[in-house]
Amino acid sequence: xxxxxxxxxxxxxxxxxxxxxxxxxxxxxxxxxxxxxxxxxxxxxxxxxxxxxxxxxxxxxxxxxxxxxxxxxxxxxxxxxxxxxxxxxxxxxxxxxxxxxxxxxxxxxxxxxxxxxxxxxxxxxxxxxxxxxxxxxxxxxxxxxxxxxxxxxxxxxxxxxxxxxxxxxxxxxxxxxxxxxxxxxxxxxxxxxxxxxxxxxxxxxxxxxxxxxxxxxxxxxxxxxxxxxxxxxxxxxxxxxxxxxxxxxxxxxxxxxxxxxxxxxxxxxxxxxxxxxxxxxxxxx
Numbered sequence: 455x456x457x458x459x460x461x462x463x464x465x466x467x468x469x470x471x472x473x474x475x476x477x478x479x480x481x482x483x484x485x486x487x488x489x490x491x492x493x494x495x496x497x498x499x500x501x502x503x504x505x506x507x508x509x510x511x512x513x514x515x516x517x518x519x520x521x522x523x524x525x526x527x528x529x530x531x532x533x534x535x536x537x538x539x540x541x542x543x544x545x546x547x548x549x550x551x552x553x554x555x556x557x558x559x560x561x562x563x564x565x566x567x568x569x570x571x572x573x574x575x576x577x578x579x580x581x582x583x584x585x586x587x588x589x590x591x592x593x594x595x596x597x598x599x600x601x602x603x604x605x606x607x608x609x610x611x612x613x614x615x616x617x618x619x620x621x622x623x624x625x626x627x628x629x630x631x632x633x634x635x636x637x638x639x640x641x642x643x644x645x646x647x648x649x650x651x652x653x654x655x656x657x658x659x660x661x662x663x664x665x666x667x668x669x670x671x672x673x674x675x676x677x678x679x680x681x682x683x684x685x686x687x688x689x690x691x692x693x694x695x696x697x698x699x700x701x702x703x704x705x706x707x708x709x710x711x712x713x714x715x716x717x718x719x720x721x722x723x724x725x726x727x728x729x730x731x732x733x734x735x736x737x738x739x
Contacts, residue, residue: 486603488660489695493738498539500734502555502707506531508586508726510620512644514573515719522571527584528563537732547598549608551656554592557728560585571622572642573720580624588726589617590709594654594672604660611653614672614685616711618646618724646722648713650674650685664695668703683713693736701736 539553594612652674672687691705
């Protein structure tokens with residue numbers, strides 16, 4: 455899974471360029487600022503239609519390190535889930551942003567070769583059921599580096615927390631004229647919480663009083679003790695005001711996270727991409 459950071463930078467730069475060009479022709483007075491930029495609180499809630507590409511690995515020595523592609527395991531890699539975001543502007547140039555979302559997928563397939571996960575071996579011939587849940591939480595502190603009546607650019611950073619929960623269940627079948635039943639053969643579970651620091655940028659540009667463009671980009675790569683991880687995030691949105699305090703936002707989001715943890719005889723890795731459109735209602739006050 456490759457990052458396309460140059461494309462992220464170009465998109466964010468384009469938003470910033472439009473903002474600067476617009477600002478040169480307008481007076482920077484508080485009364486003339488776009489209504490969205492005057493809100494102290496902004497709450498966004500809606501749905502995120504996401505598609506995932508994922509490989510997971512949970513290994514215990516002396517078993518070989520085998521990465522499991524969830525698509526090959528029959529897991530449904532599409533999910534419609536909730537999305538929440540809250541921004542609080544606690545000072546003229548400072549704000550805090552909190553958000554959260556979830557991915558959930560499951561599926562079943564008959565194994566044609568031996569696999570291992572979390573120290574247990576699933577032999578060929580069993581029916582393997584796989585479940586994956588990934589909860590994502592963002593907490594960022596942002597500084598308004600540039601502002602005009604119709605545009606804003608903020609930079610900052612914080613913590614993105616990923617809660618990975620993968621479960622594998624293997625079942626064998628016994629069939630003849632007298633018996634037709636299945637039994638649970640083995641079950642294995644892996645749960646890993648990965649906190650990743652990140653840097654983040656946000657851009658807002660108002661086309662007119664009702665229609666605006668927004669962009670968020672985040673990135674981090676770090677290797678600390680037993681943790682090794684990288685993270686990339688992009689969310690582009692078109693926002694339409696439908697009332698004095700209400701709006702609707704249509705966007706597209708992309709997240710790429712690759713986290714591994716090596717504890718000697720035990721190691722874990724989750725390499726996942728999420729992408730898809732989002733639709734949200736916004737409330738500002």
